[in-house]
Amino acid sequence: MEHHHMHGTYDTMLVILSLIIAVAASYTTLDLAGRVAMTSGKNRTRWLILGAASMGMGIWSMHFVGMLAFSLPVPVSYDLFIVILSVIIAIAASFVALYVVGRKQLKLQQLLVGSSLLATGISAMHYVGMEAMLIDITYEPIMFSISILIAIVASIAALWLAFYFRKENEKYAVSKKLASGVIMGAAIVGMHYTGMEAAQFHMVDEKVTVAGMSLDQRLLGYVITAGTMLTLGLSLIGIFVDKRLSRKDSHIKKNEKWYRSLYENNRDGILSVSLSGRIIGFNPAAITITGIDGDYFHNRSIIDIAPIIVEEERKRTKRLFLRSFRGKTISYETAITHQNGSLVHLSVINVPVHVEGKIVGHYVIAKDITREKKAEQKIRHMAFHDELTGLPNRRKFDQVVVQAIEKYKSSEHTFSVMVMDIDRFKMINDSLGHAYGDRLLQMVTNRLHEAISGYEATIARMGGDEFTVVCFGSKAEIEPISSEIASRMLKEAQLPYHLKDNDFYISASIGIAIYPEHGTESAELMKNADTAMYEVKKNGKNGYQYYSDHLDAHLLERIELEADLRKAIQRNELIIYYQPQIHAHNSSLIGIEALLRWNHPIRGIISPSIFIPIAEESGLIVEISEWVMRQACLQMRKWQQEWELYIPVSVNLSTQQFHQNNLAQKVEQILLEVGLEAKYLELEITESMMMDICRSTSTLQELKELGVRISMDDFGTGYSSLNYLKMFPIGKLKIDQSFIRDLTNSESDKAIVATIISMAHHLKMNVIAEGVETAEQLAFLKESGCDDIQGYYFSRPLPAKELQRVFLGKCKQDGKVGAAKY
Structure with missing residues (x-):
């Protein structure tokens, strides 16, 4: 039997239709991939089957129309069973493709495996479909291989494009899918016609009658094309309708998720309450805020949880809650008792829920404001x-006094300030x-x-x-009570x-004013008690005093003195x-102390x-102290120039001045x-300035390095430890005049003075005694080594x-001017 090779021709219209089918099928595939990717469960399986x-x-259809477009010189029949088999293979390959691109992620390995399966399916469909032609066919190996390669490349491109463009909300999604569909369709068509080119058809010399299906190729091509386009069109319409429904469903689900997320994750407790008062929903914050177990809330009446509201707030809270049934949003504050026993303050909003113009329930939204309430408190x-x-501070104290005045206006009881x-x-x-002051x-x-305990x-x-202090008592007892407390x-x-x-050690000065004798208003009582307190300070401190009318004159005098003192320097007053200061044994002049006086234009000389x-209280002391130091140094420099008097001048430092950082x-x-040398200035400090050892040592060391002499004034009257003396660069101790005054009559004073001198x-310090007025005092001091x-x-x-x-002239004449030895 001899075979003759046959050459066929193509129907251009059917070729074009096959390309159109390929593009339409590719576009549909891209849309189907999006639906598969967006669904899950049964819907996903349904879309996979229908889509495949x-x-x-x-x-x-593209393949079969492409085959129908090819005409041979002899009529060709088709094996129906093999045709159906090729359809099944095409559907199976499509199922694999949709399954792969419908995954959340597409890795390279998955892409290659899926593409290989799809390429195998397409190739199998094509060549199985070719076998349906009841004619002898052989294939040219090179073109056959090229067709397989095209199938693989086409599959990779198809899967990747389908995966990439499956999202429906991408910008220009339709245009991109259409362009991708053209590329995919062209690739599939290219594979088909390359496969057709690989086919070699042979005709046998002897007539062989083969049973098969004989078709009008052109008519059948148009019919299949129309049917396929209708099927694909219906698929696209189905996808479109499903998209709209899915989009609406997705929108509803999205809104529900937003609402649920807001509901579940809200820090405020939320109860959903029906019109009948049943709790039909609650969020985790409601459990946290109340401490009530979630199972308790389920289908409970809102009345059942009323006992957790603090008793004094229950009626008010219930009344405000019921007002929300009238369709109004009600806001209020209340408090509940948490299950652990703690008090929880709440800011509550009752919000009615309207559906189609009717109230169907309420939201009770409760915010925990306990922390804010504590902050407010x-x-x-x-x-x-x-x-x-x-x-209590001044503001609170004024309130207490004002309330006391209102309370005791016509009463047998009263109070003192x-x-x-x-x-x-x-x-x-x-x-x-x-x-340390604090x-x-x-x-x-x-x-x-402790002092007011019991009162x-x-x-x-x-x-x-x-x-x-505000002290309360009967009018008959208020003065003795106030005195006892003071x-x-x-x-x-x-x-x-x-x-x-x-x-x-400290002491205190206390002034007392009694209502209503010493004032009928808060400010007046305070002023008068303040006046009495200043009188105590004036008379030596450490005591208490009741207000009396004559004290106003003293206070006024003090105010006037402060005002005049502020102008005293400018007025040269x-x-x-x-x-x-005299050497005890040879009576020579060894120093001079500068002492401040105030020559008031009206009052005359005023004592320091x-x-x-x-x-000190008004803050003028630093300015005055610096003025005194400057004037004393000027005077000593003048005496040096005019009298050749080279002895130190002593100046007292004030506490505020000593504690300046730049003294x-x-x-x-x-x-x-x-122009005075530092050794001719002696600064007198007091024990009370030495309380901060580190700071005082630093300041004194700086002064010592400067060359200034340092002496301790009023020694023995302060409260500092004597052990600290060895830590300070002090050259002289000045015994306070309080120990000298009764020196000849008091054995204790004699012992103290002798001890100070010896110590x-x-x-290795010198000692000077101040306030020496008698020969007896001088004799004892000399004998003790002062x-x-x-x-x-x-x-x-x-x-x-x-x-x-x-004095100076006589000392100069007698040669009684010496020099300090320390």
Whole structure:
């Protein structure tokens, strides 16, 4: 039997139709991939099956129309069974393709495996379909291989494009899918016609009758094309409708998720309540806020959880909740008791739920504002209490007094107002620093509580070191009660305070005003108690005093003095007196102390004991002290130039001046301006300035390095430890005149003076005694080894010119001018 090779021809229209089918099938495939990727469960399986059928039929139709487009010189029949088999293969390959691209991720390995399966399926469909032609066919190997390769490349491109463009919300999605469909369709068509080119058809010489299906190729091509396009069109319409429904369903689900996420993750507790009052929903925050187990909430009546509302808020909360049934949004605050027993403050909003114009239920939204309430309480407490001591402050104290006035306007009971100021507080605060000053105030507060224990009284801190007390009692007993409390306050205040490894002592001055005798208004009572307190300070401190009318005159005098003192320097009213310091054994002049006086234009000479406390309280003391130092140095420089008087001048430092950070620099500046050598300036400090050892040592060392002499004034009257003397660069101790005054009559004073002199000499310090007025005092001091003397026995303090005339001239003439030896 001899075979003859046959050559066929193509129907151009059917070729074009096959290409159109391929593009349409590819586009449909891309859309189907998006639906598969967006569904899950049964819907996914359904779309996979329907999509595979649609896609498979589209690919097979393109293949079959492409075969029908090819015409041979002889009629060709088709094996129906093999045709159906090729359809099944196309559908199976499509199922694999859709399954692969419908995954969430597409890795390279998955892409290659899926593409290989799809290429195998397409190739198998094509060549199985070719076998359906009842004619002898052989294949040219090279073209056959190229067709397989095209199938693989086409499969890779198809799967990747389908996966990439499956998202429906991509910008220009339709255009991109259409362009991709053209590429995929062209690749599939290319594979088909390359496969057709590989086929070689043979005709047998002898006539062989083969049973098969004989078709009108052109007509059948049009029919299949129309059917396929209809099928693909219906698929696209189905996809479109499903998209719309899915989009709407997705939108609903998305909104529901948003709502559910807001509901579940809201920090505020939310209860969903039906019109019948049943709890039909709740979020985790509601469980956290109330402490009630979630199972308890299910289908419970809202009334069942009412007992957790604090009793005083229940009626009000119920009334406000019922108002929301009228369709109004109601906001209010309430409080509940948590299951652990703690109190929880809530800010509640009752929101009616409207559906088609009808109220179907309510949301009860509760925010935990316990922390905010505590913060409000703290702020309110801070507004009316002192932060350092926790005592009521001035604002709260005024409220207490105003309320007391209203309460006792016509009553047998009354009250008193006490104002207490701590003596020596500023000195301790400046010396040790504010931290220790604050600690002292806290200790005083504790002691004041002890003092009023057992009495109806309220303590407050007005600021700084000023405290106030309101004491309540009957009109007959208020004065003795106030006196008893004041005495106890003074006693408690005088006990030692252990600060910075040392014991310190203070006292207090207390002024008392009684309602209504001493005032009928809060401000008047405070002013009068304050006036009485200043009278105590004026008379030596450490006591209490009731207000009386004549004290107003004293207070007015003090105010006037402060006003005049501020102008005293500019008006040249301050003057300096000088008192000689004499060597105890040869009576030579070894130094001069500068002492400040105030020559008031109306009152005359005012004692330092009167205006110095005013200067310290008003803050003028630093300016005045610097003025005194400058004037004293100028005068000594003048005496050196005119009298050749080379002895030191002593100047007292104030506490505030000593604790300036730049004291040494200021002293040096004054010395340079005046032209006085540092060794001719002696600075007198007091024991009270030495409380902060580190700070004091540093300051004194700077002064010592400058060349200035340092002496300790009023020695024996302070509370510092004597052990600290060896730590300071002090050259001289000045025995206070309180020990000298009764020296000849008091054995105790004699012992104290002798001890101080002996101790000072052992520490290699000189000793000077001030306030020496009698020969007996001088004799004892000489006998005890005292180095220098200062007092009225030799000379009272005198102005510079008078000192020159009365004392300096005589000393110069007698050769009684010496030099300090320390």
